[in-house]
Amino acid sequence: MGSDYTTNRDFTRSLQLRGKAEKFIVGGGQPHKRSNPPDPVIIDYGKGCHIWDADGNEYIDYLMAYGPVLLGYAYPRVMEAVTEQIKRGNIFNVGHPLEIELAEKLVELIPSAERVTYFVGGSDATTGAVKLARAYTNRDKVVRSGYHGWHDWCHSEAGALKATAQNTLSMEYNDLVSLSDLFKENKDEIACVIMEPTGYQLPEEGYLEDVKSLCHENNTLLIFDEVKTGFRYSLGGAQEYFGITPDMSVFSKAMANGFGIAAVVGKKEIMDEVAGVWVAATFHGEVSMVAAALATIAEMEEKDGITYLWDQGEKLLNGYREITERLNIDFARIEGAGSMPFFGFNGGDDKKDRIIDIFYKKTLDDGLYLPRGHIWFVSLSHRDEDIARTLEISESALKYAKQKV
Numbered sequence: 001m002g003s004d005y006t007t008n009r010d011f012t013r014s015l016q017l018r019g020k021a022e023k024f025i026v027g028g029g030q031p032h033k034r035s036n037p038p039d040p041v042i043i044d045y046g047k048g049c050h051i052w053d054a055d056g057n058e059y060i061d062y063l064m065a066y067g068p069v070l071l072g073y074a075y076p077r078v079m080e081a082v083t084e085q086i087k088r089g090n091i092f093n094v095g096h097p098l099e100i101e102l103a104e105k106l107v108e109l110i111p112s113a114e115r116v117t118y119f120v121g122g123s124d125a126t127t128g129a130v131k132l133a134r135a136y137t138n139r140d141k142v143v144r145s146g147y148h149g150w151h152d153w154c155h156s157e158a159g160a161l162k163a164t165a166q167n168t169l170s171m172e173y174n175d176l177v178s179l180s181d182l183f184k185e186n187k188d189e190i191a192c193v194i195m196e197p198t199g200y201q202l203p204e205e206g207y208l209e210d211v212k213s214l215c216h217e218n219n220t221l222l223i224f225d226e227v228k229t230g231f232r233y234s235l236g237g238a239q240e241y242f243g244i245t246p247d248m249s250v251f252s253k254a255m256a257n258g259f260g261i262a263a264v265v266g267k268k269e270i271m272d273e274v275a276g277v278w279v280a281a282t283f284h285g286e287v288s289m290v291a292a293a294l295a296t297i298a299e300m301e302e303k304d305g306i307t308y309l310w311d312q313g314e315k316l317l318n319g320y321r322e323i324t325e326r327l328n329i330d331f332a333r334i335e336g337a338g339s340m341p342f343f344g345f346n347g348g349d350d351k352k353d354r355i356i357d358i359f360y361k362k363t364l365d366d367g368l369y370l371p372r373g374h375i376w377f378v379s380l381s382h383r384d385e386d387i388a389r390t391l392e393i394s395e396s397a398l399k400y401a402k403q404k405v
């Protein structure tokens, strides 16, 4: 299919840089960061919810580095906290007062947190949580639902050890029968169910409660992977928002406004029993990251960030509902909630696919970075004028695409 739309943007510098990257970085960049024009290829800097690529093209961003940037890019309070800590040293041989302060804060905020252990990122932490669950239950098998990272236990791409993935079973979200069948087929073998509590789909009435009951009837731990939802649905995560307390949980992305830190938290009777299990790495609890997390959480608390994020996310979702109804676009997908909204499409025939293609190209050209096939992330820096501009550009791109096709 030839394209119906040609970008007006200049990507000369980005493409020069990419040529150089291809000589030195595997694949020219980390797999999730590889892109082609008209998508931005190399980002120069960000401020608030705006990013500028290497050619100076500006975008309002709704991917926010895949979720971590909760307050906004280069957010002054967090930058200052990190800078102050770096001047005093970044990592040490033994503990530091700030890591205790952060752990105390997490215990105050997160319902399932009575004990905290630090990690550097989401994959690291979900793997740690699974290891702790296996140690606690003395069982091998894991049931998963959602994305949990790139480590061998949770994916089966080239290079993953097949024997590891064989112990990982998948359940369908919002389908209790798929979980109860797994329990029947793997009696007394499942160490934990690790799941994203929500995402594109919200949990059906009673679903999360039923998952928890089923886990406990089978002496299996329930772990909420709150890597995306943590500090977004509420400061205590989706578990606080939906009122379901799992046995353990994993937090990462939005915790430190873009600095690399993660935590596994859990009930004390579980975590104390596995305190001797070896989950340890040099950069766990890097103090400047801990300082970033404390500053991020303090800002969210002082600004009532959660209310703000929900308001902005709902303005977007309502705006898209209104526009697509008015323009009679019956193949739009409007999903998610709060600071994790999603607007996209169900394609499937040539005409729809061409409209979709033009929509994304035109909105990019007009300055929107809209995640395609990924949940969106709203930040504390998405102001009313950014939302209004987003809806305005989206509407005009939809009208343009419909008229072109």
Ligand SMILES: Cc1ncc(COP(=O)(O)O)c(C=O)c1O
Pocket: 066, 121, 122, 123, 124, 126, 146, 147, 148, 149, 150, 196, 225, 226, 227, 228, 252
């Ligand atoms: C729910 C969830 N868990 C785990 C991960 C893995 O985190 P990371 O990419 O930091 O390793 C991700 C990343 O997108 C995620 O969304």
